[in-house]
Amino acid sequence: MVIESGRFAGEFEHKVDAKGRIPIPPRFRAELREGMVLTPGVEKHIIVYPLSEWSKVTEALTAGTADSSQLRSINRAVFATAFNLKFDSQGRITLPSTLRKYAGIKEQVVVAGANTYLELWNKQEWEAEKTASREQTRQIMENMETKR
Numbered sequence: 001m002v003i004e005s006g007r008f009a010g011e012f013e014h015k016v017d018a019k020g021r022i023p024i025p026p027r028f029r030a031e032l033r034e035g036m037v038l039t040p041g042v043e044k045h046i047i048v049y050p051l052s053e054w055s056k057v058t059e060a061l062t063a064g065t066a067d068s069s070q071l072r073s074i075n076r077a078v079f080a081t082a083f084n085l086k087f088d089s090q091g092r093i094t095l096p097s098t099l100r101k102y103a104g105i106k107e108q109v110v111v112a113g114a115n116t117y118l119e120l121w122n123k124q125e126w127e128a129e130k131t132a133s134r135e136q137t138r139q140i141m142e143n144m145e146t147k148r
Contacts, residue, residue, distance in 0.1 A: 008113030013123065015108055020100060021092040022109050024048075028118060029091055038083045038099055044125060046099045048118035095120070 012025045024032060037054040041047045049057060061075060083096045095105065104122040112119045112126065121129065 007115055008118050009115075011110055011112045011126075013108060013110050016095070016100070016105060017092075019094060020097060021088070021094045022111070022120070023090070023092050024087065024118075025111060026091065028111075028113070029087065032087070035084060035086045036093070038085060038093075038096065038120075039078060040081050040099060040102050041119060043129060044103055044122075045129075046095065046103050046105070046120040047114075048120060050117070053116050 008028055008031070010025070010027070014022050016022055031050050032048070034051050036051065037049045039047050039049070057078070061071070061078060081098070083099065085093050087093060095109075100106070103120065104125060105120065106122070108123045110121040110123055110126040112121060
């Protein structure tokens with residue numbers, strides 16, 4: 001299967017070392033070589049944005065249509081918890097402890113491609129999310145077929 005450049009697909013399990021470091025799969029490193037931004041995801045995981053995608057997120061938040069108090073809250077929630085990282089010489093990143101704690105990542109992590117960004121999950125949470133996502137996808141596909 002050929003995946004378009006700038007797109008992330010696949011899932012990989014890795015151990016978290018004693019310093020909180022994880023390897024990023026080699027197939028993803030080219031898109032992240034300039035750096036990446038990690039933020040908490042809504043579903044108790046960590047999002048890894050390439051810098052180009054992070055720029056789109058920041059532009060969307062800057063040009064948002066929310067009122068000023070909502071925009072301030074969103075900006076606090078997003079930017080106060082964002083971490084700018086680069087790889088070490090072995091292709092690893094150190095997960096900030098606050099993000100590891102938020103996502104419940106301890107000894108193992110699942111690195112999952114999510115199109116234009118990566119998601120880092122606690123293994124058990126990922127399995128539950130994958131099962132729920134498959135069911136939702138099945139229902140959406142069935143609805144699409146009945147509308148034809």
